[in-house]
Amino acid sequence: MTSSPAAAAPTPKAKRPLIELRDIEKYYGDYYALRKITTDIREGEFFSLLGPSGCGKTTLLRCIAGFEELSGGNLLIDGKDMEGVSANHRPTNMVFQSYAIFPHLTVEENVGFGLRREKATKEDKARRVAEALEMVGLKGYGKRAAHALSGGQRQRVALARALILKPKVLLLDEPLSALDKKMREQMQSELRKLQRQVGITFILVTHDQEEALIMSDRIAVMFDGVIAQLDSPERLYRRPVSRKVAEFIGIMNFLPATVTGTEGGQIQLEVAGLGAIAIDAEQCPGAVKTGEASVGFRPETMTVLFEGDPEPTRGKIAGGEVEEVVYFGDMSYYDVKLDGVEKPVQISMRNVVGRPVLGRGARIRIAWEAGALVLFC
Amino acid sequence: MKSKGNGFRIYAILYLGFLYAPIVLLPIFAFNNSTVISFPLVGFTTQWFQALVTDTSLLLAVRHSLIVAVSVSILATTFGVFAARATTRYKFPGKGGLMGMIMLPLVLPDIIIAVALLGAITNILGMKLSLITVIFGHTLIATPFTIAILNSAFQSLDRSLEEAAYDLGETKISTFRLIILPLVMPGIISAMLIAFTISLDEYIIAAFLSGTEATLPVYIFSQFRFPQRVPVIMALGTILVCLSIVLLTVAEYFRRRGIAKAGGKSSGGFL
Numbered sequence: 001m002t003s004s005p006a007a008a009a010p011t012p013k014a015k016r017p018l019i020e021l022r023d024i025e026k027y028y029g030d031y032y033a034l035r036k037i038t039t040d041i042r043e044g045e046f047f048s049l050l051g052p053s054g055c056g057k058t059t060l061l062r063c064i065a066g067f068e069e070l071s072g073g074n075l076l077i078d079g080k081d082m083e084g085v086s087a088n089h090r091p092t093n094m095v096f097q098s099y100a101i102f103p104h105l106t107v108e109e110n111v112g113f114g115l116r117r118e119k120a121t122k123e124d125k126a127r128r129v130a131e132a133l134e135m136v137g138l139k140g141y142g143k144r145a146a147h148a149l150s151g152g153q154r155q156r157v158a159l160a161r162a163l164i165l166k167p168k169v170l171l172l173d174e175p176l177s178a179l180d181k182k183m184r185e186q187m188q189s190e191l192r193k194l195q196r197q198v199g200i201t202f203i204l205v206t207h208d209q210e211e212a213l214i215m216s217d218r219i220a221v222m223f224d225g226v227i228a229q230l231d232s233p234e235r236l237y238r239r240p241v242s243r244k245v246a247e248f249i250g251i252m253n254f255l256p257a258t259v260t261g262t263e264g265g266q267i268q269l270e271v272a273g274l275g276a277i278a279i280d281a282e283q284c285p286g287a288v289k290t291g292e293a294s295v296g297f298r299p300e301t302m303t304v305l306f307e308g309d310p311e312p313t314r315g316k317i318a319g320g321e322v323e324e325v326v327y328f329g330d331m332s333y334y335d336v337k338l339d340g341v342e343k344p345v346q347i348s349m350r351n352v353v354g355r356p357v358l359g360r361g362a363r364i365r366i367a368w369e370a371g372a373l374v375l376f377c
Numbered sequence: 378m379k380s381k382g383n384g385f386r387i388y389a390i391l392y393l394g395f396l397y398a399p400i401v402l403l404p405i406f407a408f409n410n411s412t413v414i415s416f417p418l419v420g421f422t423t424q425w426f427q428a429l430v431t432d433t434s435l436l437l438a439v440r441h442s443l444i445v446a447v448s449v450s451i452l453a454t455t456f457g458v459f460a461a462r463a464t465t466r467y468k469f470p471g472k473g474g475l476m477g478m479i480m481l482p483l484v485l486p487d488i489i490i491a492v493a494l495l496g497a498i499t500n501i502l503g504m505k506l507s508l509i510t511v512i513f514g515h516t517l518i519a520t521p522f523t524i525a526i527l528n529s530a531f532q533s534l535d536r537s538l539e540e541a542a543y544d545l546g547e548t549k550i551s552t553f554r555l556i557i558l559p560l561v562m563p564g565i566i567s568a569m570l571i572a573f574t575i576s577l578d579e580y581i582i583a584a585f586l587s588g589t590e591a592t593l594p595v596y597i598f599s600q601f602r603f604p605q606r607v608p609v610i611m612a613l614g615t616i617l618v619c620l621s622i623v624l625l626t627v628a629e630y631f632r633r634r635g636i637a638k639a640g641g642k643s644s645g646g647f648l
């Protein structure tokens with residue numbers, strides 16, 4: 001279905017593709033900004049494009065919106081090829097990073113702007129504007145001058161203005177990046193709720209991995225004009241296909257490893273600090289090959305065992321030494337040197353009443369499970 | 378601290394006095410009952426103003442000047458809008474050089490332009506000198522100013538405003554009318570005003586190109602040969618000063634209203 005190896009991951013409701021990207025290419029002069037992107041975006045899903053600055057997220061979004069011409073490939077929306085269809089005739093609407101609120105118009109006029117071309121009675125349009133404003137929590141703000149609004153309110157006006165046309169797809173280019181942290185967190189959950197309520201496909205561009213994880217049904221991680229992985233937030237976090245993806249999403253520790261063999265859906269490994277183990281083939285989302293490799297695990301998948309803690313019923317034990325500890329209130333972050341490994345790994349632990357926070361230099365034991373490991377060949 | 382402020386105040390008063398004293402003389406002598414421009418004043422009269430409205434050749438010159446100035450303000454501003462739009466939105470080869478060429482009349486001495494235009498119009502194009510040739514010359518020198526003003530107006534426009542309107546179903550043309558034009562309107566008014574003023578008081582090019590259809594400055598200059606005409610010119614000057622003050626005030630009012638509507642803060646401007 002797509003070019004990315006793990007893209008065929010099952011999702012609860014397999015809906016039909018609304019947007020089909022086929023070998024999408026974009027050149028800016030000599031610069032190759034989008035490199036044959038092929039993927040489907042499903043009807044009614046909250047889809048995020050996540051990646052570092054300059055990877056081409058905005059470019060891809062603008063190609064879908066019709067603001068940029070494709071240099072190659074095909075773009076289909078709802079089964080119709082969009083070639084030659086300009087932005088004002090596409091069933092997409094955009095929320096801009098700067099919100100692009102028309103400063104010389106009132107809130108009402110802004111929200112109702114897209115209705116200008118519709119043949120409907122004045123009352124009907126006014127009612128739709130009022131509904132749209134209510135939907136984004138701006139009831140009663142209609143008569144205000146648009147430039148006299150706060151950042152969060154502008155954001156809502158921009159949303160209402162785009163949604164009033166009931167587009168098939170709503171495109172959002174870093175819509176929350178101009179808001180302060182608190183407002184951003186509030187808008188994240190509101191946006192998610194709004195998307196479920198209206199059922200419209202949302203495509204969100206963000207470089208904030210947390211934001212993408214919180215809001216999306218599926219996330220496409222992009223690097224240098226290609227989609228490196230397209231998956232659900234959970235799979236993306238638990239089973240990143242490459243070290244690059246793993247490093248971009250949350251924190252992942254890496255240990256040098258050697259693949260010694262594969263048989264019967266199992267992969268035999270020799271991992272520094274952890275010894276010889278076998279893991280499920282599923283734990284290697286990328287391609288498998290014998291030889292040098294590395295194994296990754298998330299900081300919260302290992303547990304520091306304290307004096308008097310009961311022995312874990314599952315998993316294995318490794319030894320190490322605390323090199324640094326950062327106390328964070330609810331959490332403690334340990335830098336631990338595993339026996340036989342040069343580079344310290346990070347382990348995070350929830351702080352529990354009565355449990356001490358171990359200081360530097362303390363010898364510790366660590367409980368770990370093979371199921372938490374990911375293999376990168 | 379106090380003395381420092383006083384220094385500035387004295388400077389400002391001297392400066393303004395130097396600037397406006399000659400202009401204050403205009404209304405004084407316009408109402409003075411004497412053809413000689415000197416103190417002491419002789420008596421109050423409105424005869425110079427009466428002479429003004431009955432002087433048909435002067436009224437004709439006023440009409441010529443207004444025709445030229447209005448045409449120039451429209452033409453130069455229209456060209457300015459196109460040029461500013463092109464330079465702020467589109468990239469094309471040789472853009473820098475082209476802009477430089479358009480802006481050149483800004484620094485070229487008017488007399489050079491006048492001579493060159495005269496040669497080109499009469500000898501090469503074979504056109505007769507008339508108000509049209511003056512409009513042509515004035516548009517040439519006013520356009521760089523309108524471009525400069527409109528460039529900054531267009532540059533401060535957020536591009537996504539346009540894209541948003543387009544995205545919401547408008548065409549390129551209706552987007553221009555509904556979004557861009559209202560937002561750059563203060564700039565357009567400023568540009569028209571500047572072009573109007575430049576044309577209205579321009580002498581050299583008008584003198585070369587107007588032929589028999591003298592504009593106001595050309596007419597005024599020709600009248601200074603006759604001393605008895607000077608008080609009438611003073612009366613005319615008084616009216617023109619009042620007119621400019623009204624014009625500037627109106628333009629500034631629109632400019633500020635435009636900025637307030639767009640949610641910006643006033644930053645200088647002409648006044």
Ligand SMILES: Nc1ncnc2c1ncn2[C@@H]1O[C@H](COP(=O)(O)OP(=O)(O)OP(=O)(O)O)[C@@H](O)[C@H]1O
Nearest residue numbers: 028031033051052053054055056057058059060207
């Ligand atoms: N109009 C343009 N002309 C030339 N190059 C461009 C243009 N727009 C974007 N690029 C280049 O294409 C690449 C991708 O740009 P894009 O804006 O899509 O990145 P992005 O992923 O949205 O990054 P960011 O997170 O910084 O917004 C960048 O290297 C950028 O310099």
Ligand SMILES: [Mg+2]
Nearest residue numbers: 057058059205
């Ligand atoms: Mg971007």
